[in-house]
Each structure stands twice: as C-alpha cells, then as structure tokens.
Amino acid sequence: MGGAAGCGASAGDDKEPDHRAFALVGRTLTVDSDDSALEIVAAAGNPAGKVEVTRWFQGSVTLGKGPKVSWKMEGDRLTLRMECSGVVADCSARHRIEVPRGVTVKVEDGDGSVRARGFEDALSVRTGDGSVHVTDSSGPLAVRTGDGSVRADVSSRQVRVETGDGSVDLELGAVPDLVDSRSHDGSVTVALPKATYRVTTQTGDGSVDVSVPRSDSSSHVVSARSGDGKVTLKTAN
Structure with missing residues (x-):
C-alpha cells in the first residue's frame, strides 16, 4: 500500500x-x-x-x-x-x-490532496482521491475530485467545482459571473459578495437555504447542487 x-x-x-x-x-x-x-x-x-x-x-x-x-x-x-x-x-x-506568475496551470493527481494559492491565471485541478483547497486566487477556477472535500477562498469570476463524495465550501471575494458547484454526496455552501444573483439549487436529500438577493434577469449566475446534503447560499461576511 x-x-x-x-x-x-x-x-x-x-x-x-x-x-x-x-x-x-x-x-x-x-x-x-x-x-x-x-x-x-x-x-x-x-x-x-x-x-x-x-x-x-x-x-x-x-x-x-x-x-x-x-x-x-x-x-x-x-x-x-x-x-x-x-x-x-x-x-x-x-x-x-x-x-512563475502568469502561467496557466492544470493539475492531474491520481491520489493525493492538492493545495494551491496565488493564481491570477486559469487553474484546473483534478484528483481521483483527495481534498482540494484553493486560496488567494482570482483566475478562472475548475476543480473536480472523485472523493474529497473542496474548499476555495478566491476572487475568481468563474468557478466550477464538483466532488463525488465530500463537502463543497466556497467563499467568493468578488462578485462572480458564474459559479457551478456540485457534490454528489455532501453539503454545498457558497458565500457570495453583496449582489443580486440568478440562482439554481437542487438537493436529493437535504434542506436548501438561500439568503442572497435573487433575480432571474441577473447576469451573475450561481448553481448549487447536492445529491445528498444541505445546500446553502449566503452573503459573505
């Protein structure tokens, strides 16, 4: 082993x-x-x-x-x-x-945790088994893990996150254009700056709590889905 x-x-x-x-x-x-x-x-x-x-x-x-x-x-x-x-x-x-700064990075990790920080350009992370934690980044972010939690404290305008088994916890420091967050088995929490959002939520087995202002005409699109877990969209402190 x-x-x-x-x-x-x-x-x-x-x-x-x-x-x-x-x-x-x-x-x-x-x-x-x-x-x-x-x-x-x-x-x-x-x-x-x-x-x-x-x-x-x-x-x-x-x-x-x-x-x-x-x-x-x-x-x-x-x-x-x-x-x-x-x-x-x-x-x-x-x-x-x-x-070096200014480099677009793609990570492919078979088995292991990934921590990343400081990216102003696009960052893509895929791991088969391991948690992912991204901080201090503003470029487009895409994360996918088969088994592990995902945490991101970023100012990215585009965020796409998916985990097969684990929680998703996102905190956005800038109003995003698009957030697409999904856990097949775990809670999903997204903290957003003050703004009005076009929101889509879904959970197979869990509650949904949305406390951010909503409008179907907003250009700021946020999707949060969980197969089995609570979904929370809230205003960041």
Missing part, C-alpha cells in the same frame, strides 16, 4: 528533501502526479521560465519493487511518479511546486 497518507510512512519525516528547477517553455504547465500530496504556488519571486520543485519522500518495501520516486519535464508537462508495491509497502510523497 502506498500513498500520501500511508499507514506509517510520512513524507514530513524527510528532513533532507530533494530540490530541482525545471525549465518551462511557454505560459502553460500540466502537473501529472500519480500518488502524492501537492502544494502548488504562483510565486512572484520565481524566475521566469523556471518551475521550482521540492520533494519530500519516505518509503519502505518488503518483497516488492521500490521504493522509488521520479520527476521529469517534457514540454509543458511535469510528471511525478512514485513506485511502491510489494507484500509490505509503505510510502509517502509530497511535492511543493512553485510556478
């Missing part, structure tokens, strides 16, 4: 993390990770054309392959891999990725 949340191994125990700078050609980056917790930061001080990556790793394998981690950059794709399989396998990896 392996993963960012292994039973025994903890990437945080790695006191001598590896560090590497990768050249980035262009203004887009795809982060392709199979099994790692990710922290992704748009760093104002980062040199243009450089992606700085720090890696923490702990692991042990009995009667199997590994443990081994690898990283490489091909074009605009940063690929992070962890090999940890055997009769007794316990591995944990974590990566911090610092991206």
Whole structure:
C-alpha cells in the first residue's frame, strides 16, 4: 500500500528533501502526479521560465519493487511518479511546486490532496482521491475530485467545482459571473459578495437555504447542487 497518507510512512519525516528547477517553455504547465500530496504556488519571486520543485519522500518495501520516486519535464508537462508495491509497502510523497506568475496551470493527481494559492491565471485541478483547497486566487477556477472535500477562498469570476463524495465550501471575494458547484454526496455552501444573483439549487436529500438577493434577469449566475446534503447560499461576511 502506498500513498500520501500511508499507514506509517510520512513524507514530513524527510528532513533532507530533494530540490530541482525545471525549465518551462511557454505560459502553460500540466502537473501529472500519480500518488502524492501537492502544494502548488504562483510565486512572484520565481524566475521566469523556471518551475521550482521540492520533494519530500519516505518509503519502505518488503518483497516488492521500490521504493522509488521520479520527476521529469517534457514540454509543458511535469510528471511525478512514485513506485511502491510489494507484500509490505509503505510510502509517502509530497511535492511543493512553485510556478512563475502568469502561467496557466492544470493539475492531474491520481491520489493525493492538492493545495494551491496565488493564481491570477486559469487553474484546473483534478484528483481521483483527495481534498482540494484553493486560496488567494482570482483566475478562472475548475476543480473536480472523485472523493474529497473542496474548499476555495478566491476572487475568481468563474468557478466550477464538483466532488463525488465530500463537502463543497466556497467563499467568493468578488462578485462572480458564474459559479457551478456540485457534490454528489455532501453539503454545498457558497458565500457570495453583496449582489443580486440568478440562482439554481437542487438537493436529493437535504434542506436548501438561500439568503442572497435573487433575480432571474441577473447576469451573475450561481448553481448549487447536492445529491445528498444541505445546500446553502449566503452573503459573505
């Protein structure tokens, strides 16, 4: 068994993390990770054309392959891999990725949590199993996780969020043009700046509480849906 949340191994125990700078050609980056917790930061001080990556790793394998981690950059794709399989396998990896400002980022994580902050350009996050937390960002945001909660405290004008199993908690610092939020099994809470919104809500099994001003003619569109959970739309404090 392996993963960012292994039973025994903890990437945080790695006191001598590896560090590497990768050249980035262009203004887009795809982060392709199979099994790692990710922290992704748009760093104002980062040199243009450089992606700085720090890696923490702990692991042990009995009667199997590994443990081994690898990283490489091909074009605009940063690929992070962890090999940890055997009769007794316990591995944990974590990566911090610092991206120059002005880069559009797409994250594809198979199994692991994702934290991101500081993005003024478009950010897309997809993880099969893990929570997602985005802060201090204003570019278009799209998040999808198969199993995990989603939290975002952003000023993005367009937000699209979906989780298969987990809560959704959004707080918008600017009046959005579009918010599309959905949980198949979990509550959905959206806190919005003072304005009038065109609202759509739906829940299969739960209550709906909408306390923001509504108008079917508003250009600010907010949709909140839950298959099984409470839906709340409220004015941000």
